[in-house]
Amino acid sequence: QKEVEQDPGPLSVPEGAIVSLNCTYSNSAFQYFMWYRQYSRKGPELLMYTYSSGNKEDGRFTAQVDKSSKYISLFIRDSQPSDSATYLCAMSAGGMRFGAGTRLTVKP
């Protein structure tokens, strides 16, 4: 079993849709949970950061962590074409582990 599992997609949605991106993990020691966004020909940029369980909201983005289920999610409300990118989940317990990334396309 991989330490971090992420569906690579691709995922295509119409503009304005709610997007749900998810990752599961196996290491219960993970305490820091992150989402990175990577545009084409760019490096990943930190989008959301959460410590332990709970929700965190930043504008149109909401990150959720459920440690009991070892499951994290990123929700994007009112998705825009500019949200088209690859989204990588990451988690850390003294060393970062990344998911493979989900490629998202938001169509106008």
Place this chain on the structure above:
Amino acid sequence: ETGVTQTPRHLVMGMTNKKSLKCEQHLGHNAMYWYKQSAKKPLELMFVYSLEERVENNSVPSRFSPECPNSSHLFLHLHTLQPEDSALYLCASSQDSQGGYGYTFGSGTRLTVV
């Protein structure tokens, strides 16, 4: 441009060439990393430097040789590479090697080995 700068952006090299990738950060971070990114695969950690000391080396072939002369600069020296080494090489930095506050990545070097 982010706080982490990588050069060159693109590199094509033959299997017998020797080249170097450069990474520079001016964020005051104490840890720097080299990652390999291949299509549809998770980021592969190659090397970790904390306070200029190598703290992790994930069984990377010896044809990849890192160098960290100071806390702001990181190099990856390449020699006698194989076609399967073609990938995006990403440099990242963080406040400390635990990475609890996330990483700042550069834009990467797209390497093609012919």
